[in-house]
Amino acid sequence: MRIESAVQADQSAILQLEQTIFDDMALPIYDELSVEDVQQAMALAVAKSEKSRYHFSRAVVAKSDDNEVLGVLFGFPDSEEEQVDHAFQSILADKFSYHRWMFEDAEAFSNEWYIDSIVVTSAARGQGIGTQLLKYVEAKAKRDGQKVLGLNVDNVNPRARKLYESLGFSAVGALTLENHHYTHLQKNI
Structure with missing residues (x-):
């Protein structure tokens, strides 16, 4: 298994893997659009703009020896948050007549990556892949001159929070995203 920056050939697999999270979030968009429609809009958005939230250039992946994507981490500097969903929202409006933001709330805190x-795929969970992705992105962000990593953890996922805290993250705030309560964690790097 190896950890590396994602490449174009990974785009389809990482979008499908990201759907796992969306399924858990029960986002309101799925009251009006199918999973297939949302996936199509995401694929079109990443083809249209490298600035898209789920473009492969914003991803780090874990791959098996036979090149299968086992896990993905997406991230970006907080200063880019306002623009990451523009292409996606434009496609939702133009192609699917969906005019609400899929992600309405700000998620990032100031001055953080x-x-x-x-x-991580269900078959690969429990193997330390999430930890390896986090360590890889921490080193990458540090090389890029970033000083702070930030993330949100769902309050109903104490296992994930425990992992993040074991890696040096601490709670700095709370927020609600799409009716889910999250704790915002940061780590100085």
């Missing part, structure tokens, strides 16, 4: 999401 924000870890938007991290997910």
